[in-house]
Amino acid sequence: MRTESDWRAVQEEALQRRARGERVGFVPTMGFLHRGHTSLFALARPRCDWLVASIFVNPLQFGPTEDLGRYPRDPEGDAAKARAEGVDLLFTPTTLYHRDHSTRVIVDQVSDGLCGASRPTHFEGVATVVARLFGVVQPHVAVFGEKDYQQLQLIRRMTRDLALPIEVIGGPLVRDADGLALSSRNAYLSEEQRTRALSLHQALDDMAEAVAAGTRDAADLLEIGRRRIHADRLDYLEIRDATDLRPLNQVDGPARGFVAATYGGTRLIDNRSLSS
């Protein structure tokens, strides 16, 4: 595995490999890799000849009061995990933008509500960095985790709207043995906070069980979920269409439950299919 921090060198190699008929795969991350990330590398590996993973904590997608400065980092551990999963090139830019960068990519509709409500410029930052990373890496296929499901749908929409010839694949959410969705931010949690945070996936499971048992009304399902949640602050609990993320009143097709809550200074998200 090669490590490269210069985006021009990455783009040049990507274009050369494409010209030789190789298939380029890409998994962008913010590092501090866990099994959620490595599962994405494993998904991408058989789908390409040359697998690029990036580690870049993108300032554009953090709000002014968020955890950009203390976002956890583990460069050596990340490199070992990427190598073990067969990543060919680890792209680790220290800066990615020109000094006078002035292009913003905004994806409406799918970024309305959910995390888009409490993090107003977050998805603009995500769409912009992914558009730029796609330009650098020139992938045929890119893999994003369903953990950030709204982000995944936003990337799918942007890729479609800008006619990018990139196959976007969603990788299933990976959980710890106790059911907590894996997240680099779990490192912030105290033991007591972590125990309460298990209520997030339990709430989604309760809702899915209720759907399986015949409950269709979103208000009833949300009430079932809300009863379970123990959090310092519940940011949202919602049921949305699984593709375009429009809010649903009834679950009668592909639907998904979404939850965000804070424990101390740590904001966690989770989601799962509620399809009937």
Add this chain to the structure above:
Amino acid sequence: MRTESDWRAVQEEALQRRARGERVGFVPTMGFLHRGHTSLFALARPRCDWLVASIFVNPLQFGPTEDLGRYPRDPEGDAAKARAEGVDLLFTPTTLYHRDHSTRVIVDQVSDGLCGASRPTHFEGVATVVARLFGVVQPHVAVFGEKDYQQLQLIRRMTRDLALPIEVIGGPLVRDADGLALSSRNAYLSEEQRTRALSLHQALDDMAEAVAAGTRDAADLLEIGRRRIHADRLDYLEIRDATDLRPLNQVDGPARGFVAATYGGTRLIDNRSLSS
């Protein structure tokens, strides 16, 4: 020359040709082609193996009170002119966007002021359609006219910021024998309006002469230009940096004069180098 209206077929052929090592060239237009456009085809022709020109009157870049519905069209004449200049594929989509298209590309700074002031969503529409057309056509090289100089700089900035591996080339503005900048919208002008419209390039020429004679102060230069202009309404007359388009008080490097004015219901623009 082949004509194709299906964007998927264009993208498929572009990717196949790139995979075979061919170089793809692209000139996007809104049709009603004149020598300004054909000069861009001629610039692109020797720079690529496969030359695509598009004709698409992009609704996203027209304001609600603008001339989208009456924008002049000449499909047969356009095809003959494109063929004569060696265009290989004329891409003529009737629709280009998905029903629920929701991605916008915004380029700040270079779209501030000038045409960005009087046409508030114009450059968002331009950046979005060009990003999508770049996705479809997958060009190595793309040519845009300096007639729309602010648009050209915006495309350059967007291409840089999104790390698109596309060489963007500006083609010199082409004038009629009387000096009027060629524009599809000149077709709207009465004879009397056209005569007065000559004052636009004359004003820019006066300013360039004054720079050559040693005048450096932008206010003095603008006063010289303003004295010449006969228009129903002067939208703007400005001097800006030739690259990042920031307003200049002094001409002491690469500078450009920009003018926009209306004659009846017709809005015309012109620009020229004022470099000392």
